[in-house]
Amino acid sequence: MMDSALMLDVDAIRAQFPILGRELHDGKPLVYLDNAATTQTPEPVLEAWNDYFRRYNANIHRGLHTLADEATAAFEQARDTVREFLNAARVEEIIFTRGTTEAINLVANTWGRANLREGDEVMISAMEHHSNIVPWQMLATSLGITVKVIPVDQRGVLDMQAYQALFTERTRLVAVTHVSNALGTINPIREMADIAHDHGALILVDGAQAVAHARVDVTEMDVDFYAFSGHKIYGPTGIGALYGRYELLDAMPPWQGGGEMISRVSFDDGTTFAAPPHKFEAGTPAIAEAVALDRAIRWLTSLHFDLVSDWEQRLLTHATERMQSIDGLSIIGQAPEKCGVISFVVEGAHSQDIGLLIDQFGVAIRTGHHCAQPLLRSFGLDATCRASFGVYNTLEEVDAFVDALERVLAMVR
Numbered sequence: 001m002m003d004s005a006l007m008l009d010v011d012a013i014r015a016q017f018p019i020l021g022r023e024l025h026d027g028k029p030l031v032y033l034d035n036a037a038t039t040q041t042p043e044p045v046l047e048a049w050n051d052y053f054r055r056y057n058a059n060i061h062r063g064l065h066t067l068a069d070e071a072t073a074a075f076e077q078a079r080d081t082v083r084e085f086l087n088a089a090r091v092e093e094i095i096f097t098r099g100t101t102e103a104i105n106l107v108a109n110t111w112g113r114a115n116l117r118e119g120d121e122v123m124i125s126a127m128e129h130h131s132n133i134v135p136w137q138m139l140a141t142s143l144g145i146t147v148k149v150i151p152v153d154q155r156g157v158l159d160m161q162a163y164q165a166l167f168t169e170r171t172r173l174v175a176v177t178h179v180s181n182a183l184g185t186i187n188p189i190r191e192m193a194d195i196a197h198d199h200g201a202l203i204l205v206d207g208a209q210a211v212a213h214a215r216v217d218v219t220e221m222d223v224d225f226y227a228f229s230g231h232k233i234y235g236p237t238g239i240g241a242l243y244g245r246y247e248l249l250d251a252m253p254p255w256q257g258g259g260e261m262i263s264r265v266s267f268d269d270g271t272t273f274a275a276p277p278h279k280f281e282a283g284t285p286a287i288a289e290a291v292a293l294d295r296a297i298r299w300l301t302s303l304h305f306d307l308v309s310d311w312e313q314r315l316l317t318h319a320t321e322r323m324q325s326i327d328g329l330s331i332i333g334q335a336p337e338k339c340g341v342i343s344f345v346v347e348g349a350h351s352q353d354i355g356l357l358i359d360q361f362g363v364a365i366r367t368g369h370h371c372a373q374p375l376l377r378s379f380g381l382d383a384t385c386r387a388s389f390g391v392y393n394t395l396e397e398v399d400a401f402v403d404a405l406e407r408v409l410a411m412v413r
Contacts, residue, residue, distance in 0.1 A: 008307040014392045016042040028362030031397045031404075036181050036209060036341055036388035037366050039234045041296070048295035049236065052288045060287055061260060075287050078294035079277070082241045085297050086226060087217040090246050095277040096285055099240035100208040101131040103227035104175070106242060106280060107204055108135035110252040111225075112173075118144035121171040123201075125150040125158055125187075126378055127180040130371040132206045136175060150176070152378060156183040156333030163192065167199040174203045178210035182372040182386065183333030184316075184341030186210075193222045202248070208232050208240075212390070213312060213339045215305040218243050230289065234390075235296030239289035242280075249276035258282035300391075308391050312340040315389045315398055322402045326409070332376075332384050340389035343370070348413045351383040357411060361404035 014020050017040050022030040032040060052074065058067035060075045076091075083091045097103040112135075116122070122136045126149050136147045148166050151159045174196045179186050189205055196203040204225035210216055212233040218226045225248075229240040244252075254261055254273055261282040263272040273279045300308070319342055323329055328347035345351065355367035366386045369376050376382060387401060 008303065008311050008391075010311065010392065010394055013042075013303070014394075016044065017392055018043065018046075020392060024362045025360050028360075029400075031361075031363045031400050033387040033389065033393065033397070033401055034364045034366050035212075035390035035393075036232075036370075036386065038231045038237070039212060039390050040392070041236065042234060042299055044299050045235060045292050045296045049288055049292040052291045057288075059284055071287055074291045074294070075285070078290040081294045081297050082243075085211075085216070085301065086241075086243050087219050088243050089219065092276050093243055093246050093249065095242045095244065095249070095280045096290055097227070097240045097242050098238055098286070099229035099231070100129075100206055100227045101229075103225075103240055103242035104132055104204065104206065105135050106255050107225050107227075107244070108139055110255050110280070111202075111248065112136075112139050113143070114251075114253055116143055116145050116172055119146070119170055121146045121148055121168060123148045123150060123163075123166055123171060123174045123176075125176050126152040127156070127158070127183060127185060127372065127375045128175070128177055129181055129206060129208070130373070132175050132177060133374065146170075149374075152185075152375065154379070156180065156185045156335045158185075158187055160188070160191070164195055167195075167201070169200075171196075171199055171201045174201055175206070176203070177206040177208075178216075179207075179213070179339050179341075180333070180372070180375070181209045181341070182343055182370040182375055182384070183335065184209075184338040184343075184388075185333060185335040186214075186337040186339055188337075189223065190221045193224075197222070209339065209341075212300065212308075214309050224248060230293040230296065233293075233296055234300055235293040236289045239286045239293050241293075244276075246276065249280070252280075254279050254282070256280075256282040259284070303391065311391060312389050312393075315393055315395065316340045316342065318395055319387065319389075319398045319402065322398065323405075326402075326406065328409075328413070332379055332381065341386060342388070343384040343386045345381060345384050346409060346413075349409055350412075351385045353412050354385050354405070354408055357408040358401075358404050361400075361407065363401050363404045365401070 056070040058071045060072040193203045202224040207228040211228045226243040231237040265271045332343040351367040
C-alpha cells in the first residue's frame with residue numbers, strides 16, 4: 001500500500017510561502033520550526049487580504065452600497081466556512097473573536113458570570129496555556145468559585161482516573177486544551193466530554209494547537225464550546241473563532257456593548273440585544289482578517305487532513321529518533337498520542353542560549369515557558385526549547401535543525 005504522506009507535494013506547498021525563501025545570517029536558509037507559536041502565510045491568503053483592500057474595503061452590515069454588500073457577503077461567507085470546518089450545526093454558532101484567548105475570556109465573562117456561583121467548580125488541566133488558566137482564576141477571585149486541576153503524568157498524559165474522581169455536584173465546567181502547546185499531547189476530548197456531560201457539566205475546548213493538524217468535528221466530539229486562532233492555521237493574526245451550542249449562546253448575556261450587537265437602543269426603554277452571533281460582536285469586526293481566515297481554511301482543507309497528519313507524524317518521528325541520540329538531551333512529554341511538537345532540555349545548556357545560538361544557523365525555534373508555567377514546574381523546569389512542525393516543513397529541515405543543535409551544544413557545553 002502506498003504511503004499516503006508521499007502523495008503530499010511538500011515542494012509545491014513550500015513554493016506558496018514567500019517567507020520560506022528567506023536567507024538569514026550570511027546566506028543560511030531559514031528553517032522555521034516555531035509553528036506552535038505562529039504559522040506562516042501562503043500566497044492565496046495574502047492575495048485574499050490584498051483583494052479585500054484593493055476591491056471592496058467597506059464596513060459591513062447595514063450599508064446599502066455595492067462595496068458594503070460585497071464586504072458583508074465575504075465576511076458572512078467566512079463565518080459559514082468556519083461552521084463547515086468545525087462541522088457546527090448552525091452558522092449562528094460561530095462567533096468571530098481576536099483569537100483563542102479572547103474566545104475563552106468571552107465564555108468566562110458571559111456564561112461564567114451568568115451561571116457560576118460561590119462554591120461552584122471549574123475544572124482545568126495541568127497542561128493548560130495561561131489563556132485557559134487566568135480567566136478562571138480571575139473568576140475565582142471575583143465570584144468565589146473553585147478551580148480544580150487535572151494532573152498530568154511524566155509522559156505528559158492526563159490522569160483520566162483523577163479526572164473522573166474530581167467531579168462533584170458543584171462541577172459546572174471543564175475547560176481543557178485539545179492539544180498541549182508545550183508537549184504536543186492530544187487529549188481524548190470525546191471521552192472527556194462524555195464524562196463531563198454525565199456529571200451535568202459543560203466542556204470548553206482550547207483548539208488553538210489542534211485545528212491545523214487534524215480534522216476537528218465539534219458535533220462528533222459533543223463539545224459545548226470550541227475556540228481557535230487564525231494565526232495557528234496559516235491565516236492572519238487578530239482573528240479567531242468561538243463555537244458555542246446555540247441554546248447556550250442565546251441564553252448568555254453580551255460581553256461588550258456597542259454597534260452591531262443591538263436590536264434597539266433607547267434612552268427611555270434601554271437596550272435590547274441582537275441574536276447570536278452578532279450579540280457577541282460589538283463594533284467593527286476584523287473584516288479583512290476574516291476574509292483571509294476563510295481563504296486559509298479553504299487552502300488547508302484542500303490538502304486533505306489525513307495527508308497533513310501523516311506527513312507531520314513523519315517529521316515528528318524523524319526528529320525524535322535523531323534527537324534521542326544526543327547525549328544529555330531529554331524530550332519533555334512523550335505521550336502515545338502526540339502532535340508535531342518536541343519540547344526538550346539539554347543537561348549543561350540553558351534553553352535561551354540554545355535558542356539564540358541556533359538562530360545563527362537560520363533555525364527558528366521557541367524557548368521559555370510557552371505560557372504554560374504550571375505544566376513546566378510539574379516537570380521541575382522553568383523553560384524548555386520547543387521545535388514545532390507545520391505542513392511545509394521537510395525531513396531535510398529536521399536534519400538541518402538537529403545538525404545545528406549538535407553544533408550549538410558543542411559550543412555551550
